[in-house]
Structure formats: C-alpha cells, structure tokens
Amino acid sequence: MDRIVGSAVVKNYENGKVTVNVLKQVDLVIDSHDFVGITGASGSGKTTLLYVLSGLERPTAGTVTLFGKATGDYSDRELALLRQRKIGFIFQFYNLIPNLTVRENVELATVLADRRDPKRIDAVLAMVGMLDRKDAFPNELSGGMQQRVAIARALVNDPEIIFADEPTGNLDSVNAADIMEILRDLNRTHRKTVVLVTHGEEFLKYCNRNVRLADGRVVKDVRLDAV
Numbered sequence: 039m040d041r042i043v044g045s046a047v048v049k050n051y052e053n054g055k056v057t058v059n060v061l062k063q064v065d066l067v068i069d070s071h072d073f074v075g076i077t078g079a080s081g082s083g084k085t086t087l088l089y090v091l092s093g094l095e096r097p098t099a100g101t102v103t104l105f106g107k108a109t110g111d112y113s114d115r116e117l118a119l120l121r122q123r124k125i126g127f128i129f130q131f132y133n134l135i136p137n138l139t140v141r142e143n144v145e146l147a148t149v150l151a152d153r154r155d156p157k158r159i160d161a162v163l164a165m166v167g168m169l170d171r172k173d174a175f176p177n178e179l180s181g182g183m184q185q186r187v188a189i190a191r192a193l194v195n196d197p198e199i200i201f202a203d204e205p206t207g208n209l210d211s212v213n214a215a216d217i218m219e220i221l222r223d224l225n226r227t228h229r230k231t232v233v234l235v236t237h238g239e240e241f242l243k244y245c246n247r248n249v250r251l252a253d254g255r256v257v258k259d260v261r262l263d264a265v
C-alpha cells in the first residue's frame with residue numbers, strides 16, 4: 039500500500055531576496071512496508087525532504103500525499119493532529135525535555151495528542167529497554183539511552199510512520215547498532231513504515247531500500263536485502 043506519495047516535489051526557501059531551490063522535482067512513492075534509508079551529501083536536501091514528506095512543511099510546488107490526502111489540502115490543525123497521532127519523529131539530538139523524567143517525557147506526547155494511556159507508556163519504555171530508568175532525568179542518561187527514550191516517545195501514540203533524521207549521528211557504533219535494530223524491529227514486527235535519513239552507508243544494511251539525493255534530486259532508488 040502506498041503510504042506517502044511525493045509527486046514533482048519542489049521546495050524553495052526564501053533567504054531575504056534570494057530563493058534557494060532545495061528540492062527539484064522529487065518523485066517518490068513510499069510503501070507501508072518500507073524501511074527507507076535516505077542518503078546524500080550534506081546539503082543535498084535530506085532533512086528538507088523529511089520535513090516535506092512528513093507534513094511538517096508543505097511543498098512549494100508538486101504534491102505530497104499522506105494517508106490518501108495531499109498535505110496542501112490539510113489544515114494546519116489537521117496536520118498537527120496527524121503528526122501527533124499517526125507519525126512519530128526521532129531526531130539526532132533527542133530533544134527530550136530536561137526537567138521532565140523519562141516517563142514524563144513520554145507521557146507528554148500522550149497528553150498533547152489527548153491519548154492518555156499509562157499502560158502504553160510502560161509498554162513502550164519496556165520495548166526500548168528503558169522501563170527500569172523511568173524516573174531518571176535525561177541528563178542522568180547516556181546518549182544511547184536518551185535516544186531510546188526519544189524512540190519510546192515517538193512510538194507511544196502508536197504511529198503508522200516513523201521519520202528519523204540521523205538518529206545515530208551522535209552515538210558510538212554499539213549504541214548506533216542498537217538503535218538501528220530497534221528501528222528494523224519496528225518495521226518488521228510492528229509493521230511501521232520507517233523513513234530514515236542517515237549519513238552512514240553502514241546503516242543501509244538494516245534498510246530494505248536506499249534513496250540517494252544529490253543536489254535536491256533523487257539520483258538512486260534501489261531495493262536492498264536487509265540483514
């Protein structure tokens with residue numbers, strides 16, 4: 039099933055009087071079973087593509103269809119709801135709230151989405167191996183642990199799509215491999231669509247597809263045999 043369809047997607051940013059043309063006619067269909075690894079040089083447009091595919095931003099031209107409807111046809115409110123309930127985000131720098139505990143950080147996502155469910159909070163913390171640290175504060179945790187909490191937060195509302203922007207960028211290779219295995223498990227066992235931006239070619243072995251960007255265009259789109 040097609041989960042995300044980008045058609046002739048153009049994204050420009052206005053920098054004062056200068057228009058920066060970041061995405062140039064990107065066509066991309068992401069299937070619900072996909073675990074896509076998006077690669078490309080710094081500045082090639084990977085983060086921009088993630089923002090546009092996830093409805094965080096709307097394309098300047100072309101269309102992105104999410105769950106059967108173009109992001110341009112959703113209201114801001116509808117897009118916000120979609121992001122709270124059907125989409126999970128994981129970032130390089132975790133973005134946990136420092137004065138909330140692990141459990142409270144995850145709980146906040148359920149409160150914002152108006153989906154309080156204490157049992158589910160414990161279940162996702164257990165899934166990422168962080169239940170025993172639920173009362174810790176982020177600064178008491180290693181980077182790998184903080185990223186696990188960020189994954190729990192992304193999962194707590196049971197989204198259908200996970201977008202991750204260089205989630206291993208700040209981690210050593212052992213922690214990075216753990217995070218990649220969690221993402222692969224989410225894709226395979228929990229049937230989540232996963233769209234991952236990564237600098238590291240070594241992480242593509244977990245993905246079933248590689249989309250490569252160069253200067254705002256798709257220059258490669260291949261199926262992979264995931265390990």
Ligand SMILES: Nc1ncnc2c1ncn2[C@@H]1O[C@H](COP(=O)(O)OP(=O)(O)OP(=O)(O)O)[C@@H](O)[C@H]1O
Pocket residue numbers: 051052053058060078079080081082083084085086087
């Ligand atoms: N809000 C913005 N305003 C103006 N230009 C922007 C904006 N966001 C991104 N750009 C420009 O768009 C281009 C692509 O940026 P993007 O962040 O998508 O690249 P990237 O592939 O994610 O790079 P990296 O690997 O360094 O994270 C860059 O030239 C960047 O300067």
Ligand SMILES: [Mg+2]
Pocket residue numbers: 084085086
């Ligand atoms: Mg980026």
